[in-house]
Amino acid sequence: xxxxxxxxxxxxxxxxxxxxxxxLAEIWRSYPFREIIERARNGVxxxxxxxxxxxxxxxxxxxxxYKTPTRYATLDELLILPxxxxxxxxxxxxxxxxxxxxxxxxxxxxxxxxxxxxxxMVASMGSxxxxxxxxxxxxxxxARMGVPMGVGENVATTWGYSKRxxxxxxxxxxxxxxxxxxxxxxxxxxxxxxxxxxxxGELWNRVYSxxxxxxxxxxGLVGFEIKVGQGSKPGLGGEVRLSREExxxxxxxxxxxxxPESSLRGSIERHSAPGTYVPEILRSMLRLMRNNYPRCxxxxxxxxxxxxxxxxxxxxxxxxxxxxxxxxxGGTGMSPYVSMRHLGLPLIAALCSVSGRLGxxxxxxSVIVSGRLYDGGHLVKCLCLGLDGVAFGRPVAxxxxxxxxxxxxxxxxxxxxxxxxxxxxxGKYSVRDLSREDLGCLDRDIAERLGLRYVYG
Amino acid sequence: xxxxxxxxxxRLSQQLQQSWKIVRTPRMKAILxxxxxxxxxxxxxxxxxxxxxxxxxxxxxxxxxxxxxxxQVTFDYYGREYKVMxxxxxxxxxxxxxxxxxxxxxxxxxxxxxxxAFTGRHLVEFVQLDLEIAEATYFDAMSVAERLLCEAVNxxxxxxxxxxxxLNRNLPRLTPPFKKLTYDETLEYLRVNGVKMRYGIxxxxxxxxxxxxxxxxxxxxxxxxxxxxxxYDREDEKRPGILRDFDLIYPEGYGExxxxxxxxxxxxxxxxxxxxxxxxxxKYSWYLEMLREGIPPSAGFGIGIERLTRYLCGLEYVWEARxxxxxxxxxxx
Numbered sequence: 053x054x055x056x057x058x059x060x061x062x063x064x065x066x067x068x069x070x071x072x073x074x075x076l077a078e079i080w081r082s083y084p085f086r087e088i089i090e091r092a093r094n095g096v097x098x099x100x101x102x103x104x105x106x107x108x109x110x111x112x113x114x115x116x117x118y119k120t121p122t123r124y125a126t127l128d129e130l131l132i133l134p135x136x137x138x139x140x141x142x143x144x145x146x147x148x149x150x151x152x153x154x155x156x157x158x159x160x161x162x163x164x165x166x167x168x169x170x171x172x173m174v175a176s177m178g179s180x181x182x183x184x185x186x187x188x189x190x191x192x193x194x195a196r197m198g199v200p201m202g203v204g205e206n207v208a209t210t211w212g213y214s215k216r217x218x219x220x221x222x223x224x225x226x227x228x229x230x231x232x233x234x235x236x237x238x239x240x241x242x243x244x245x246x247x248x249x250x251x252x253g254e255l256w257n258r259v260y261s262x263x264x265x266x267x268x269x270x271x272g273l274v275g276f277e278i279k280v281g282q283g284s285k286p287g288l289g290g291e292v293r294l295s296r297e298e299x300x301x302x303x304x305x306x307x308x309x310x311x312p313e314s315s316l317r318g319s320i321e322r323h324s325a326p327g328t329y330v331p332e333i334l335r336s337m338l339r340l341m342r343n344n345y346p347r348c349x350x351x352x353x354x355x356x357x358x359x360x361x362x363x364x365x366x367x368x369x370x371x372x373x374x375x376x377x378x379x380x381x382g383g384t385g386m387s388p389y390v391s392m393r394h395l396g397l398p399l400i401a402a403l404c405s406v407s408g409r410l411g412x413x414x415x416x417x418s419v420i421v422s423g424r425l426y427d428g429g430h431l432v433k434c435l436c437l438g439l440d441g442v443a444f445g446r447p448v449a450x451x452x453x454x455x456x457x458x459x460x461x462x463x464x465x466x467x468x469x470x471x472x473x474x475x476x477x478x479g480k481y482s483v484r485d486l487s488r489e490d491l492g493c494l495d496r497d498i499a500e501r502l503g504l505r506y507v508y509g
Numbered sequence: 510x511x512x513x514x515x516x517x518x519x520r521l522s523q524q525l526q527q528s529w530k531i532v533r534t535p536r537m538k539a540i541l542x543x544x545x546x547x548x549x550x551x552x553x554x555x556x557x558x559x560x561x562x563x564x565x566x567x568x569x570x571x572x573x574x575x576x577x578x579x580x581q582v583t584f585d586y587y588g589r590e591y592k593v594m595x596x597x598x599x600x601x602x603x604x605x606x607x608x609x610x611x612x613x614x615x616x617x618x619x620x621x622x623x624x625x626a627f628t629g630r631h632l633v634e635f636v637q638l639d640l641e642i643a644e645a646t647y648f649d650a651m652s653v654a655e656r657l658l659c660e661a662v663n664x665x666x667x668x669x670x671x672x673x674x675x676l677n678r679n680l681p682r683l684t685p686p687f688k689k690l691t692y693d694e695t696l697e698y699l700r701v702n703g704v705k706m707r708y709g710i711x712x713x714x715x716x717x718x719x720x721x722x723x724x725x726x727x728x729x730x731x732x733x734x735x736x737x738x739x740x741y742d743r744e745d746e747k748r749p750g751i752l753r754d755f756d757l758i759y760p761e762g763y764g765e766x767x768x769x770x771x772x773x774x775x776x777x778x779x780x781x782x783x784x785x786x787x788x789x790x791x792k793y794s795w796y797l798e799m800l801r802e803g804i805p806p807s808a809g810f811g812i813g814i815e816r817l818t819r820y821l822c823g824l825e826y827v828w829e830a831r832x833x834x835x836x837x838x839x840x841x842x
Contacts, residue, residue, distance in 0.1 A: 258580050327784075
């Protein structure tokens with residue numbers, strides 16, 4: 053009797069403690085105390101994602117933008133829906149004289165003027181140390197898989213054009229030439245971004261008159277990429293956190309909100325200008341690029357802007373080789389928290405806004421997308437929507453860190469096999485045969501906007 | 510990588526390794542004599558028209574960006590990046606604002622793309638007669654350009670008969686005015702002759718060469734669309750999207766002779782146009798400051814001396830018209 057009394061009292065006491073705790077937790081959760089404390093304690097540092105382990109890990113891991121998972125829809129809202137009747141499988145069987153299997157799917161395609169082994173692109177990673185450091189492994193792996201690779205902005209300005217500024221960091225030309233030297237069967241290509249600051253050093257002109265790159269320009273394997281915007285920070289320029297000594301070296305070329313020399317902080321954010329556009333400016337830039345670099349492909353990367361349809365119309369009418377739309381989920385390595393939370397359209401919303409312009413035969417222009425995409429399912433869903441491919445950024449960098457160029461190849465091979473499995477499940481064996489009939493959507497409104505069947509309908 | 514391009518480069522490179530010897534040949538003597546006479550004729554003509562010749566600045570913090578994919582020469586100037594002039598356009602406008610009618614014999618350097626080595630019409634180092642006229646329209650500039658070319662051609666024709674004979678060159682007498690085709694008419698003319706090109710881009714070299722053969726006399730292409738030219742070519746306010754500019758084309762397949770325009774001199778317009786050409790306005794601070802303070806409207810053009818010599822002498826390659834020529838990708842003396 054005494055024992056049970058004791059247990060009861062203990063239970064009540066624990067409950068009281070728990071109630072006090074949950075009340076406090078409730079108050080804690082009801083207001084962003086933690087954020088405000090962080091800001092008060094760390095100042096400007098608190099604007100950017102930080103990690104308790106190491107700041108550079110953050111760049112690989114990306115920010116936790118899915119803290120509230122139901123906040124917006126992702127490609128998980130879509131399902132791939134195979135039919136039982138598969139006339140194209142019958143056709144393929146008659147070509148092969150046997151039952152086709154998933155390995156009979158042909159993933160070769162053309163993206164942005166390049167012939168590719170699979171409709172995937174390695175996103176243009178820039179000068180951020182953690183990406184640059186592993187960039188030669190990424191270049192080698194991507195080249196061997198016949199997947200085009202972008203070289204992001206500021207690499208030449210930050211790490212040198214043809215000579216390393218710091219021995220541990222590959223320079224611009226190493227990244228480009230490593231890729232070309234490992235290409236197979238002419239599949240793939242390299243696109244090169246030029247930021248406002250790179251323009252100061254005339255990066256594109258330098259590449260275009262470089263005898264070492266000339267043979268590849270001649271073969272049509274080089275593209276120049278205008279970055280009009282980026283996923284998680286549309287409307288903002290590139291941001292990188294640099295050590296104070298790097299910042300001092302680059303102070304004349306970039307914007308720093310505090311003087312690197314007098315700053316007391318160990319690392320300082322380097323800001324890059326976002327660039328200024330109106331339709332006429334963009335149109336003229338494209339024409340100028342065609343004039344100045346007639347042998348290069350012209351690529352344009354867009355952030356998830358609200359006027360995507362208008363921008364896309366300008367780009368398609370100018371016949372650019374590729375338009376790349378980066379959804380809000382993309383590029384979260386080094387973006388201010390506030391922009392990740394509040395700026396731009398999620399990828400699926402961006403796709404809804406341009407849905408009518410996809411898969412309708414835009415001349416020779418390709419449209420690709422990116423933003424937290426990393427498996428064969430993501431790729432196949434995008435292809436079904438009429439896109440020409442997807443770009444992977446962080447997954448490729450992580451794979452490079454894990455197991456070098458083999459890691460990159462292994463990773464891309466998994467995507468390739470997954471995509472082949474899913475496409476073959478649809479009874480189709482070529483990228484061109486995929487269409488919206490192959491998808492269903494869990495949300496009625498999104499289904500309607502994308503022209504897909506509603507799965508519960 | 511052994512490609513056709515690299516083999517061709519090697520061949521040209523061998524040919525130019527002893528270019529310093531070429532000046533001793535009678536052929537080169539004839540070419541350089543004709544060049545000298547032509548320059549003298551143009552100088553005399555311009556002086557008689559009230560132009561002043563100035564010594565051209567050769568280096569500066571910024572130079573002409575409108576050079577079609579060629580790279581500027583950048584060097585360290587006491588801790589800052591400076592450029593070797595790719596054309597004197599920015600300084601020309603400065604000089605014009607004080608003196609009205611001016612010209613430079615301006616040495617220019619452009620690190621052209623490698624494929625330009627085989628066009629027969631590109632040099633890395635060359636000289637331009639670069640002139641600017643205050644308060645002038647592009648029609649005024651074209652009128653000077655055609656008379657200038659006639660003066661050079663007719664003087665050479667009259668005074669260098671033995672040299673022309675030696676070079677086996679039959680130079681026709683020219684009389685102004687020259688025919689003017691708009692960009693749109695040019696595209697149509699090319700289309701009729703089987704060449705299709707996208708509206709809005711520069712006329713490609715091979716198409717220009719074809720035109721140059723078909724028309725049969727020197728002619729102007731005028732009114733290029735915006736986007737095809739540098740930020741300093743003025744847009745026609747009554748015809749948005751059309752620039753008030755021109756190219757003068759030689760006959761017989763010799764291609765472009767001169768390129769010119771009315772200048773956009775209004776600060777805000779230039780700033781917007783700079784963005785279109787992907788330029789960072791910070792780079793052009795002195796020039797923009799000059800425009801903000803205000804300069805007169807003007808028009809002008811540049812005429813390449815080596816290309817002129819090529820036409821006068823009927824040469825296959827422009828590099829034959831220069832002492833120790835420099836071609837893209839070739840390391841020659």
